[in-house]
Amino acid sequence: MTAPDRPRISLLGTSALLFEAPGAFDLPHQRRIWSLAATASKWPGIREAIPGITNLMLTFATPPRELDALIAALNDGWDAAEGLTIGGREIRLPVTYGGEIGSSLQSVADHCGLSVDDVVSIHAAPLYTVFALGSHPGYCYLGGMDRRITMPRRQTPLQRSAGGSVSIGGSQTGVSASPGPSGWHAIGHTSWTFFDPSWPTPAALAPGDTIRFEIERVIR
Amino acid sequence: MPIELTDIARLAQILEKSGVDTIEIEEPGQSLKLVVDTGPRMAASPTLAAPAADHSVIAKADVAGHFLAAHPWRDKPFVAQGQRIEAGAVVGLVKIGLLYAPIVAPAAGTVDAVIAEPGATVGYGTPIVRIRPLAGSSPIN
């Protein structure tokens, strides 16, 4: 998926600013994003600094009159950012691949020229790192997926995809915490709870945690 | 049982035909007095009512601003001549800055006329709508 060759900063109306880092979609780059987020979240006028996949969204408490200072600070901050090593937890997640919820497993296999079993073992092999949370409450964007099972997002997003679905979107994978619309391809599901608003920290996982998918079952 | 306008009309006809000048009806919650205006023949009787006095009540502005006969989002004005309205009904608005203050009918009755000009500047007490009250109805505070 496309990333710029140098940092790109763009506006999201008057509500937020988006910083996109150049370089590969990999852990060293993501660690620098975590570091930049930690720094930027303390700047005046910034409500939150939210990491995405090698990018950062800054939401404004009050939109700045002048953007130049903020843009300069982001660029300087990126140059100075050293990878932030977050000591996270390792989670083992049992997954049922295929079936009614993982209904795109065959299409991913077909698209990638692989068997269903190959897609499953390629998907379950790595130790994934939680790069970022986003999309919907508790959803984790994971880094470390094998590029062989890449499948571009849907032409038209599906209106409804199940909670707990394990999906592929482009060269990323993730697990949804609740049902809702999705442009990704569901290949399996897990029954784990990722989010509860009554917890002190409502999301179960945070950037820096790692996930190992365990193949519980494959429904062909 | 509430006295209807049609009842009153009938009673008035009966009065005129019968040669009786006055009728008064009192019931819990309502009272009605009908007096026949027989012109000069009444002149000698001071206890009888004068020629039909104007019993109208006036809905007045209670703030200063501009009179709006209709809400800006509506084509229809709040009231039209001949319309039956309840006591407390909104008969128009006074616009003051961003506020639309209601002008309310002090009594139930029939709208006789909207006497203020839409858009006109009005003040506290400016008459806006003339209402012919239902006989027996009293103005609300």
Place this chain on the structure above:
Amino acid sequence: MIEILSVTGPASVQDLGRFDQYRFGVGTSGAMDDVALRAGNILLGNDENSAGIEIPMLPFKLRFGRDMAFALTGADVEAEIAGRVIPPWWRSHARTGDILTVKAMPRGARSYLTFGGGIDVPMVLGSRSTQFRSEFGGWHGRPLQAGDILPCTASTATIGELGVEPAEITLVRPNATPDETVVRVVIAGEYDGFAATTQALFWSSSWKITPQSNRYGYRLQGPAVKPEVPIEKRSHGIVPGVIQIPPNGQPIIQMRDAQTSGGYPKIATVIRADLWRVGQARLGGKLRFEQTAYTDALAAEAEMSAYLDRLRTNVRLVEETRTCRSS
């Protein structure tokens, strides 16, 4: 308390939303027409963030369980209580047992019912807004149903009939037409990925709001607006107002219940000051986008704030005048 008697479509408890939970993937939720919700609360002397009911479809009926003040703002609706008609953008009072009926919505898309003191449901993650996706907040995280009985905080604010000028009148845009809502946008990161002719098409088209439009997003129909080469971005944060272009070239305006991140290319973002206009645009209606610079977008926000400030001052003055007169 208030008892819902009849509801059509997804009416829900909303306040202004939750704005500091993006890092957990929690979007804002909140009123699609935040200006109308604020105005209703201002009329009632409430905290502007007090929770009310967003009503997107009619008919809607409720019964008041005690005497209380209420206000009806937002879309132009036909509403009555205890035999009297309620004008638009109006504050009135209800007696115990009174039934409020909201019958029809000739213009606009969402009506806001606010109550003296506000709806008394717990704050979850800093807000009383309903989070539909994860089913929390508001009234048990779900749309309202007939039979629901909602608690309201008691309020001692003055109850007297009063109206205010609708935002649509005070904040009228010079290019407004009855058939089309013009919405100001700031171009977004992938705007340059579209050819000049495609960009022109984006600006000149009258986009139709399809029936698949809702609090998650407004799906628009019109000419295909596709980038010169397909663009698929790494997942990044988005906010309400972001206009994404999926591969089929039909724009989607992300709204209050949208995902907090996405990877489709973004052509522009609706400015914060015009989000309420989108929220009041009806299914089947038309939208046109007007390119706006960041500084002009800030000016628009200032204008919106000024309207609310004036409402606040005006309403307060009325209370003071009435207090003086009666004392």
